[in-house]
Amino acid sequence: MSPQSPKKAKKRAEGANSNVFSMFEQAQIQEFKEAFTIMDQNRDGFIDKSDLRDTFAALGRVNVKQEEIDEMLKEAPGPVNFTVFLTMFGEKLKGADPEETILNAFKVFDPEATGILKKDYVTDMLTTQADRFSPEEMEQMFLAFPPDVAGNLDYKNLVYIITHGEDKDQE
């Protein structure tokens, strides 16, 4: 998976047109609108930048990188309204990483395929490179998916739970 270049992203935003609504079916647009509205807390028709990522997530299936969002937002004239939202991200509103892909990503760090990774190693791996996790984010993840007493993280379980989500809800 090659990261999209910022230049490319910039181009897309520039080439946006008001015909974006024609890209989608009515029902889809309504669904996007709902997601948008959830985030638009004060119902003034705009959401701020920090809400954008969450808005995608509402649709549950978005393949947008943080860097790209940031780049695009730099281009945006101001607060994001629904049309701008659709325009900027229209094409991206499909697909999600399948379970297999994420598992393989973890396996890169677990070449012997033991199914577990050391907590410290995971921390190192995620907080020191690429789109670095902040310490808080790392802590949150371990809170949600605690390693065992020996410090091992069962990543297969983690991936399964996140991918299959609601079914595995336990109180």
Add this chain to the structure above:
Amino acid sequence: MGCGISLNNDYSLIKKTERAMKAAVLIQRWYRQYVARMEVRRRCTWTIFQSIEYAGEQDQIKLQNFFTYLMDHFTPTNSNQRDLIAHIFTEDEIYKETELEKYFDHESIELPESYTGPHIDFPLTAAHAASLVEAFRHKQQLHARYVLQLLHETLKHLKLLPNINRVCTCFCEEITICGDLHGQLDDLLLIFYKNGLPSVEKPYIFNGDYVDRGKNSIEILLILFAFLLVYPNEVHMNRGNHEDYIVNLRYGFTKEVMQKYKMHGRKIHKLLQIVFSWMPLATVIDQKVLITHGGISDTTDLDIIAKVDRHKYVSVLRPPKKKKRHNMAEALSIRGGRTSEGDIQTTNMDSRPSLRRLSLTSTLCYSPGTRKRSPHDISRKVRRSVEEELEKCRRQVGFSEPYEDGKFSLSFSESDSESFEVCESDNAEWKQIVDILWSDPMHQEGCVPNAVRGGGCYYGPDVTEKVLSRHNIQLLIRSHECKQDGYEFCHNRKVLTIFSASNYYELGSNRGAYVKLGPDLIPHLVQYQVSRTTRKLTMKQRVSRVERSALRALREQLFSHKSDLISAFEKYDKNKTGRISLNDWATVVESVLHLGLPWRVLRSQLVQSAPEGLLEYHAWFDDLAIEQPTTEHVHQSLLETLYRNRSNLETIFRIIDSDNSGLVSFEEFCQTWKLLSSHLNMEISNEAISDLARSIDFNKDGSIDINEFLEAFRLVDKIHYTEREGSLLLTTPGDLL
């Protein structure tokens, strides 16, 4: 050679590093999406709760109308009932001090030998107050004798206070300000634990809404009143919009008092009405910080507020009481409430977060019931026409011969929604008070009437700026709205909302907070959350739990509107296939429920399966609940009415059940139902009502156990049933604020 090999190694190393980075990116992004999804679910859930809360306010409107109707038509079968209802629904003239003592005589109430609860004595000491806290912590109850005594002393104290308390930070380090508590004693105890009990060194300001919804409203009041008496210079209490007997009828406080105090409940309730009316309306610290329950409007003027006779406003929802006229108790002035502006403007509704809500006051406008003619009626009519020239917005109600023939009936004048000639200053004054108790801040500029609450406004940052600077105030601290984190700043940090009832919607839904102000007047916020389990819930678990609760409430809403939904579905299903598209489903549901929720996003949670994108809507309702109420032969619309009005019905039953036995007679039961149905313009045959009654277990001479009755109609959903509280039914979001 060496180079070649090392080059190879370098290359593979580079490749490896690149792969690792890509993998990391993938994982990071994917995980962040997951977190973001949680956040969206949480917000969605919040929206659900708030929407249902708003819809619940419409229920209140209906309840008020129903009570009005009830008063008009209900024939009490015994003097107990009559007294009780008269008590609750009449605003008698202002009591003289001596009358009060005599009427609320606590001396005559004997303390039984068996009483193990706390004892208090007057003058109250800090030890007494602390003992109350401890006693309530251990779930004891204060005896009615002491309650009446305490309330009486509190009233004496409150009468000495001005409308606006003036407080200064010079004598202490910090003042602690708390927001809504809503009967949640655990939160108050937690605050005292973290922050210390009120004392000379620890002043407190409580900003209203002590009661309703939670189970310990009276205990909270008693504790706070006790400290108020012990530390009159350090403890201050503002009135909230829930310190209002009309609101209490709907949201649980009345019920709580009746249940806990039974035959003494009436007097306590009545005395509380008066106590509430004497509570101050606002507090100002160092002339720089204004603390009031709701907020402001563009016309807010503290000088006017400082001068009103606040106790005239027994319920802020009604116009100020008038003094007794012609030896006739002035009862039940049901009003067609309007602000001085006349019409409620619903400008720009779509941008308002509460667009779903109906106008409280416009439906408070009483719909004309049957009028009973009497001599008093005519003289009143004459009087009225004269007054109508002088005054606006007032409805005259009076008793026809009271208590004659063991009956009473009320005659209502016709709705005066057409003519408005209330005295300007009266109305303006009233608006001032409603505004500070009911208003909410909004993001947009301007000041629009709060069309839901029916009084008060939505005020924008410009209004805040204007009003605060007019009075040289730098910060407005208010409550009234539940906030995720227990507090929220807005309007350039000029407005601080502080909300002290954690887990308000559901366990895990929100934190509570209080704020401390020192002489520098810089707010320091402290958050907390009452939690019965020590185990720390993960974010996902928290979100899921609250979500489940919201969805359960939503399912109930859907279920209770089944008839309307089905007929609306059928409109889209012209070919009568029994199926509709999911898109149409979303459209229909919104058009019937008017909750403004993201139905498409919620769909996966509400609809189990829809092959080929088509939903079988009849079967869908079965999916909503597994345990149907046991009365399947009961008419569907009756069932739904029951569902929608469950908490209202319970309140009514408890009022009817004047001896608090938990039983109502068959006749009373049928009578109530008849009233409800005719009021709602529903056709219910006597047979249907009998069926309903028969389906409930009768015990003891044909009387109906209220609790059994309500239990019989409990909606249990199979997938998400939790044992959270046995009384799922009695604390559903329909009872929300």
